[in-house]
Amino acid sequence: MSYIKPKFAHPRLPKNPLGYTRKDYEGSISTLCAGCGHDSISASIVDACFELNIEPHKVAKMSGIGCSSKTPAYFLSNSHGFNAVHGRMPSVTTGANLGNRSMVYLGVSGDGDTASIGMGQFTHVIRRNVNMTYIVMNNGCYGLTKGQDSATADYGSVSKSGHKNTFEGIDLCLLAIELGATFVAQSFSGDKSQLIPIIKAALSHSGFSFINVISPCVTFNNNQGSTKSYDYVREHNEALSTLDFVPIKEEITTTYDHKEIKLVEMHDGSLIRLNKISPEWDPEDKLSIISAIHKSKSREEILTGLLYIDNESIELNELINTTNTPLNKLVEKQLCPGSEILESINNDLR
Amino acid sequence: MIIAIGQENRFEWIERNLGIEFDQWDMPVIDEKTFCSTREGVFFGGDAAFGPKNVITAVAHGHQAAISIDLYCQNEDIKDRPNPDIKLFSTKMGIHEWSYDSDVTTDIRYIVPQANKKDTLRNRKKEVELGFDLQTAFKEAQRCLNCDVQTEFTENKCIECDACMDICPTSCISFIKNEDSEDTLRMKLLVPAINKEQDILVSDILKTGRVMVKDEDMCLHCGLCAERCPTAAWDMKQFFYNTAKAGHICYV
Ligand SMILES: Cc1ncc(C[n+]2csc(CCOP(=O)(O)OP(=O)(O)O)c2C)c(N)n1
Ligand code: SF4
Ligand code: SF4
Ligand code: SF4
Ligand SMILES: [Mg+2]
Numbered sequence: 001m002s003y004i005k006p007k008f009a010h011p012r013l014p015k016n017p018l019g020y021t022r023k024d025y026e027g028s029i030s031t032l033c034a035g036c037g038h039d040s041i042s043a044s045i046v047d048a049c050f051e052l053n054i055e056p057h058k059v060a061k062m063s064g065i066g067c068s069s070k071t072p073a074y075f076l077s078n079s080h081g082f083n084a085v086h087g088r089m090p091s092v093t094t095g096a097n098l099g100n101r102s103m104v105y106l107g108v109s110g111d112g113d114t115a116s117i118g119m120g121q122f123t124h125v126i127r128r129n130v131n132m133t134y135i136v137m138n139n140g141c142y143g144l145t146k147g148q149d150s151a152t153a154d155y156g157s158v159s160k161s162g163h164k165n166t167f168e169g170i171d172l173c174l175l176a177i178e179l180g181a182t183f184v185a186q187s188f189s190g191d192k193s194q195l196i197p198i199i200k201a202a203l204s205h206s207g208f209s210f211i212n213v214i215s216p217c218v219t220f221n222n223n224q225g226s227t228k229s230y231d232y233v234r235e236h237n238e239a240l241s242t243l244d245f246v247p248i249k250e251e252i253t254t255t256y257d258h259k260e261i262k263l264v265e266m267h268d269g270s271l272i273r274l275n276k277i278s279p280e281w282d283p284e285d286k287l288s289i290i291s292a293i294h295k296s297k298s299r300e301e302i303l304t305g306l307l308y309i310d311n312e313s314i315e316l317n318e319l320i321n322t323t324n325t326p327l328n329k330l331v332e333k334q335l336c337p338g339s340e341i342l343e344s345i346n347n348d349l350r
Numbered sequence: 351m352i353i354a355i356g357q358e359n360r361f362e363w364i365e366r367n368l369g370i371e372f373d374q375w376d377m378p379v380i381d382e383k384t385f386c387s388t389r390e391g392v393f394f395g396g397d398a399a400f401g402p403k404n405v406i407t408a409v410a411h412g413h414q415a416a417i418s419i420d421l422y423c424q425n426e427d428i429k430d431r432p433n434p435d436i437k438l439f440s441t442k443m444g445i446h447e448w449s450y451d452s453d454v455t456t457d458i459r460y461i462v463p464q465a466n467k468k469d470t471l472r473n474r475k476k477e478v479e480l481g482f483d484l485q486t487a488f489k490e491a492q493r494c495l496n497c498d499v500q501t502e503f504t505e506n507k508c509i510e511c512d513a514c515m516d517i518c519p520t521s522c523i524s525f526i527k528n529e530d531s532e533d534t535l536r537m538k539l540l541v542p543a544i545n546k547e548q549d550i551l552v553s554d555i556l557k558t559g560r561v562m563v564k565d566e567d568m569c570l571h572c573g574l575c576a577e578r579c580p581t582a583a584w585d586m587k588q589f590f591y592n593t594a595k596a597g598h599i600c601y602v
Binding site for chain 2: 002006007021029030035268
């Protein structure tokens with residue numbers, strides 16, 4: 001297998017306002033299995049960061065353990081990164097986020113890393129509304145350890161060895177909404193036209209953004225009977241809306257009075273333009289999406305698109321009023337205000 | 351056989367009543383396939399045949415003329431020539447497994463060192479180009495792009511996982527909706543294919559209703575698309591070419 005990628009690039013590759021091409025956001029050559037859905041998600045992250053004109057050194061890539069958690073090596077090689085212990089990415093990201101709130105935090109995890117060993121951490125990072133984007137590359141199995149059923153494997157889904165899963169699968173989107181996540185989306189690695197704008201919107205959202213991306217494991221879970229195979233997901237994919245992400249600088253020239261089109265304004269002034277396909281659902285109405293997900297399950301559909309968004313939420317750093325200055329930039333004078341102040345604090349406590 | 355090395359063609363020494371025709375530029379009239387002159391049994395090659403070309407062309411001429419001479423000596427028809435040995439076979443290997451370095455770099459080519467101009471200008475017999483030393487020659491050869499790898503697309507094997515599109519270092523593969531006109535399609539690719547002298551490859555309609563389009567102008571023949579393809583929808587084919595040579599070995 002190749003371990004090098006030619007440095008050649010297309011001479012007419014488009015550049016973003018920072019002067020970078022898409023190539024500048026790539027990582028080293030993937031060592032995942034050929035055709036793994038995770039690689040398409042990596043490519044979508046590359047596209048999203050390129051199009052959002054993000055400075056690579058302003059991004060922190062966080063992950064745990066698994067094939068999915070290996071992917072930060074394959075995108076944004078000019079960004080910071082931390083490969084945490086299995087299932088511990090959320091707490092490490094929370095810490096990093098509190099230490100320096102000026103970075104863009106992008107966590108990638110797997111269904112095993114999140115829904116099994118990391119479940120406790122997952123729930124608390126949501127509850128605390130940490131300002132980060134959390135992507136689960138969901139293949140319904142433990143790819144790295146040779147394809148055992150994971151906690152998100154659907155009931156009745158057939159594994160490669162022919163075994164039918166006898167447990168209910170955890171729906172990570174439903175769970176995230178219940179726990180108070182402020183941005184929840186679901187997508188499919190095989191549909192970049194939907195995934196890229198979702199990632200862009202998630203990265204621009206202030207607060208916790210969760211994206212569950214169904215990402216087929218070609219080696220262990222792409223067989224007949226699996227509900228996470230390319231064929232199954234393509235057949236059962238039901239998009240709630242088509243969506244565009246409109247960055248702040250772009251002016252909206254068209255007016256939208258069509259009731260099927262909804263504009264959601266983000267914290268930073270950018271917009272999500274949703275072309276609603278389902279009239280019964282409103283992404284700002286929690287109950288409507290919970291009911292839509294339940295209904296879709298009975299129809300054996302996989303709902304994709306932006307599911308829920310709450311733009312009024314207050315993210316963790318704002319909530320607990322931390323300093324805007326990264327901790328490593330605080331000087332001794334700011335950290336040790338002197339014995340007089342200490343004395344007055346002590347007096348207050350007496 | 352006459353081997354001649356020099357800066358220009360001059361044929362005054364060939365008598366004009368031998369049956370060897372010369373054209374308006376005083377160059378011999380040569381058959382482009384057999385390299386035979388208008389006089390049976392007299393062959394030309396290299397710069398002497400069609401004017402100045404490079405050394406690779408001259409070597410190829412030599413092979414072709416040798417085949418003609420061999421056939422002529424055996425009393426066979428020099429127009430009935432052996433074919434080169436061509437093979438195109440499926441293979442799958444990493445680019446580091448090629449016979450040359452495949453880590454295609456943007457290294458500039460090595461310049462052939464030249465002797466000091468003062469000396470070469472003063473003495474016209476002094477050789478100007480000194481040639482590469484062994485190490486530089488080796489490095490220069492490693493810049494080869496390995497265009498011996500061909501890739502072939504089979505629609506019904508493609509699961510549209512995008513792996514080939516994502517890995518392609520020169521962004522020349524796109525999966526998109528087809529367009530009515532080729533010109534529109536060319537502009538909609540990942541990077542527009544503006545060089546119309548080079549073809550674009552458009553597949554049949556795939557499962558999701560899109561087509562695969564490849565801009566042949568930009569393909570490096572690195573084979574990474576085929577290597578990353580899980581279903582061999584991109585088949586990596588190694589191209590093997592062995593020039594036909596004079597002598598019985600080729601007459602298979
Ligand atoms: C503490 C700990 N327990 C167990 C493992 C073994 N292990 C490695 S990866 C993995 C599951 C990964 O599954 P998932 O997060 O879905 O990633 P995928 O490979 O499917 O992308 C497990 C259980 C480990 N590395 N560390
Ligand atoms: S084992 Fe599965 S998840 Fe892991 S790299 Fe291979 S295809 Fe992807
Ligand atoms: S062989 Fe051509 S099309 Fe395939 S990855 Fe290399 S450059 Fe791209
Ligand atoms: S890698 Fe193969 S299967 Fe995947 S999109 Fe390309 S040709 Fe199709
Ligand atoms: Mg998994």
